[in-house]
């Protein structure tokens with residue numbers, strides 16, 4: 001039986017390494033997905049997810065997350081959740097609820113606390129400093145708000161042929177209080193059907209949610225497209241439509257995997273992602289779109305990896 005996982009951004013790498021052993025040993029797609037995302041949420045230096053996530057314009061960390069089981073279609077999500085380190089686990093817990101499975105803000109926190117999740121301060125000194133710096137720069141008009149975001153989004157296929165998809169994000173840096181991105185929205189930030197495959201998105205939520213890109217990618221795989229073609233056509237078709245109707249196209253990236261463990265991605269910016277399958281050990285790729293519109297996928301250079309590590313370490317005092 002085959003198995004595999006694909007996740008957005010370099011930040012997933014260590015979690016994917018740790019969980020790929022469990023996946024090979026027969027752990028469920030849901031457990032592996034939650035394991036990877038929890039690891040990313042708990043590492044303070046990843047500043048766009050979970051603990052240490054970048055705050056909104058009021059200086060509060062508000063988190064969005066979702067979990068979907070591709071076999072049962074159990075789906076749970078939270079948005080604007082405060083003071084809970086592992087929104088993915090809250091979302092997964094909510095996926096077991098017949099009703100009220102997508103909760104926001106205070107209601108989501110109440111559910112989490114009632115279910116034993118501890119409340120803690122998620123704002124680290126480093127994110128607070130970044131927030132203060134950014135506030136000043138925005139006031140001086142040296143910088144626009146909202147750049148500074150990345151979601152961990154992933155799809156997992158386990159040995160029993162079950163699939164799961166999920167996301168976790170602190171959304172856009174300096175977002176308005178209460179702003180919700182695409183990440184917790186089924187069909188938009190993520191979607192999975194074990195009979196077909198799954199997809200997850202990252203980028204500008206306000207644009208991604210207009211196209212329901214994760215659902216559309218899965219739908220195209222159902223029509224018989226390879227994951228590669230499904231992701232790329234979904235993004236390209238939508239970009240054209242968005243340009244025509246709306247006149248603006250933000251950053252958008254997609255990852256997907258079908259239930260044979262084949263994967264694909266699409267992006268209109270520089271985008272890193274992580275793969276691990278039965279035949280491929282955990283690998284980081286860096287992708288981009290060439291000037292003539294071709295998708296380029298490469299392994300990052302040693303220099304790139306070194307710079308990345310340097311930036312990451314700089315986030316600790």
Ligand code: ASP
Nearest residue numbers: 149150151171181203205
């Ligand atoms: N899609 C996320 C949001 O808009 C951010 C990201 O993935 O970069 O909240």
